[in-house]
Amino acid sequence: KGLGGQKHQRASQIPSQFSQGERVAMKEALKGAIHIPTVSFGPKELNTTALAEFGEYIRSVFPTVFKTSFVQHEVIGEYSHLFTVQGSDPSLQPYMLLAHSDVVPAPDEGWEVPPFSGLERDGFIHGRGTLDNKNSVMAILQALELLLLRNYIPRRSFFIALGHDEEISGHNGAQKIAALLQARGVQLAFIVDEGNFILDGFIPNLKKPFAIIAVTEKGAINLMLQVNTTPGHSSAPPKETSIGILAAAVSRLEQTPMPNMFGSGLLKTTLQELAHEFPFPTNIILSNLWLFGPLVSRLIERNYITNALVRTTTALTMFNAGVKVNVIPPVAQAIINFRVDPAQTVQEVLELVKNIVADNRVQFQVLSAFDPLPVSPSDHQALGYQLLRQTIRSVFPEVNIVAPGVCIGNTDSRHYANLTTGIYRFNPLYLNPQSFRSIHGINEKISVRAYETQVKFIFEFVQNADTDQEPVPHLHEL
Numbered sequence: 316k317g318l319g320g321q322k323h324q325r326a327s328q329i330p331s332q333f334s335q336g337e338r339v340a341m342k343e344a345l346k347g348a349i350h351i352p353t354v355s356f357g358p359k360e361l362n363t364t365a366l367a368e369f370g371e372y373i374r375s376v377f378p379t380v381f382k383t384s385f386v387q388h389e390v391i392g393e394y395s396h397l398f399t400v401q402g403s404d405p406s407l408q409p410y411m412l413l414a415h416s417d418v419v420p421a422p423d424e425g426w427e428v429p430p431f432s433g434l435e436r437d438g439f440i441h442g443r444g445t446l447d448n449k450n451s452v453m454a455i456l457q458a459l460e461l462l463l464l465r466n467y468i469p470r471r472s473f474f475i476a477l478g479h480d481e482e483i484s485g486h487n488g489a490q491k492i493a494a495l496l497q498a499r500g501v502q503l504a505f506i507v508d509e510g511n512f513i514l515d516g517f518i519p520n521l522k523k524p525f526a527i528i529a530v531t532e533k534g535a536i537n538l539m540l541q542v543n544t545t546p547g548h549s550s551a552p553p554k555e556t557s558i559g560i561l562a563a564a565v566s567r568l569e570q571t572p573m574p575n576m577f578g579s580g581l582l583k584t585t586l587q588e589l590a591h592e593f594p595f596p597t598n599i600i601l602s603n604l605w606l607f608g609p610l611v612s613r614l615i616e617r618n619y620i621t622n623a624l625v626r627t628t629t630a631l632t633m634f635n636a637g638v639k640v641n642v643i644p645p646v647a648q649a650i651i652n653f654r655v656d657p658a659q660t661v662q663e664v665l666e667l668v669k670n671i672v673a674d675n676r677v678q679f680q681v682l683s684a685f686d687p688l689p690v691s692p693s694d695h696q697a698l699g700y701q702l703l704r705q706t707i708r709s710v711f712p713e714v715n716i717v718a719p720g721v722c723i724g725n726t727d728s729r730h731y732a733n734l735t736t737g738i739y740r741f742n743p744l745y746l747n748p749q750s751f752r753s754i755h756g757i758n759e760k761i762s763v764r765a766y767e768t769q770v771k772f773i774f775e776f777v778q779n780a781d782t783d784q785e786p787v788p789h790l791h792e793l
């Protein structure tokens with residue numbers, strides 16, 4: 316199904332079985348990676364000491380990767396890493412695996428174990444980066460190390476790009492790697508990056524997990540709103556101050572959600588693919604969205620996570636004003652982070668924002684913005700999508716549904732849009748609502764078993780990618 320038969324694939328795959336010693340080594344390697352606090356604090360504030368240490372660390376735990384003649388390693392933008400794994404068949408178009416080594420800050424408060432301890436407790440490795448995204452950095456290199464130790468030589472070349480500043484926009488890491496590859500004339504068959512997961516427990520009534528491969532990601536706008544008023548003595552205040560005017564404006568934005576775009580989005584396709592997994596009557600409702608669409612879209616927007624799938628979201632993230640307790644504030648500033656629905660553009664959202672604020676005392680300044688990413692193919696001919704699907708079916712046979720969807724966050728992969736039309740955002744891990752909240756939150760952790768399975772997934776995926784077969788139409792099982 317999906318990909319053609321085995322005729323032109325490698326004669327025999329190397330089995331994805333790891334010895335007890337290898338399994339211990341792989342979890343210890345991840346713990347060591349978590350221990351290095353590669354934190355991106357703010358736009359130009361990174362822990363460069365930790366990033367440099369991380370570079371040394373991967374050299375020490377993956378020696379075979381670094382000494383293999385057909386694996387070239389380059390450091391880009393000081394702390395990002397680009398590996399070129401030369402395949403034996405130059406007629407096959409290369410692909411790329413992405414991950415990032417930086418993490419968001421993690422103050423100790425609220426954590427069950429210190430966030431940079433990498434401690435193992437009850438079968439879980441705890442710490443910042445265990446899901447986002449040192450697990451992927453380490454699993455990709457670990458899978459390659461184990462393949463090379465088994466004398467594997469790929470047929471299809473591939474790149475591994477490990478950014479160091481994804482959490483603060485990727486301008487010095489991913490963006491520079493993309494520019495370098497473009498200057499070298501590289502075109503990629505596809506890219507696989509972080510993003511969606513095998514989702515478990517996000518939809519009431521749906522007991523079974525399902526895999527969502529994100530084929531697009533939302534756009535983003537960081538918009539600053541500013542109000543200036545004349546400063547003065549607080550004992551005789553004007554009727555409105557800059558703080559009051561701005562607070563009312565941002566409150567209007569928070570209270571006026573952007574339009575629900577359910578009808579024009581990918582989510583409809585995703586739900587239709589999930590329909591037959593639901594019990595009656597949900598299966599009938601989801602199979603007939605032409606009729607029940609309005610009802611379903613109202614139910615989806617009730618939950619704050621699924622709400623992000625149907626509209627541009629509005630998050631008030633920063634607010635600054637005031638200089639002294641008894642001074643009327645001359646200026647008030649707020650920053651709003653919008654995530655733009657794939658059915659809208661940055662321009663359309665900005666128009667809506669101005670109409671909602673409707674106060675010409677409020678000035679707007681777009682700090683950064685980009686439109687939603689193009690939708691990558693997920694049809695039967697889409698090599699990257701079909702390889703993911705094939706590997707999900709092999710490594711997670713209990714997962715019946717693999718469907719295309721939207722990534723609500725942003726990833727480094729957006730910087731590579733000129734190099735390929737096939738960008739797929741998928742982590743081969745189970746995710747439930749609690750683990751979703753731990754990403755950028757507290758008590759981020761990964762089970763040892765899940766990490767081993769992620770290594771296994773990449774180990775198999777790389778071998779599956781050696782196919783020279785065009786994907787063929789898949790037949791639905793009876």
Ligand SMILES: CCCCCCCC/C=C\CCCCCCCC(=O)N[C@@H](Cc1ccccc1)C(=O)O
Pocket residue numbers: 481482483484509510511512514517518527535585620621722723724725726746751
């Ligand atoms: C029917 C389907 C139900 C689906 C429920 C949805 C569940 C969502 C699952 C996973 C989403 C996780 C997104 C993780 C990827 C985000 C990575 C990230 O944190 N990126 C940062 C990057 C960034 C971008 C721009 C400036 C600074 C940082 C981000 O998006 O903020």
Ligand SMILES: [Zn+2]
Pocket residue numbers: 415447448481509
């Ligand atoms: Zn990430």
Ligand SMILES: [Zn+2]
Pocket residue numbers: 419447482755
């Ligand atoms: Zn992140």
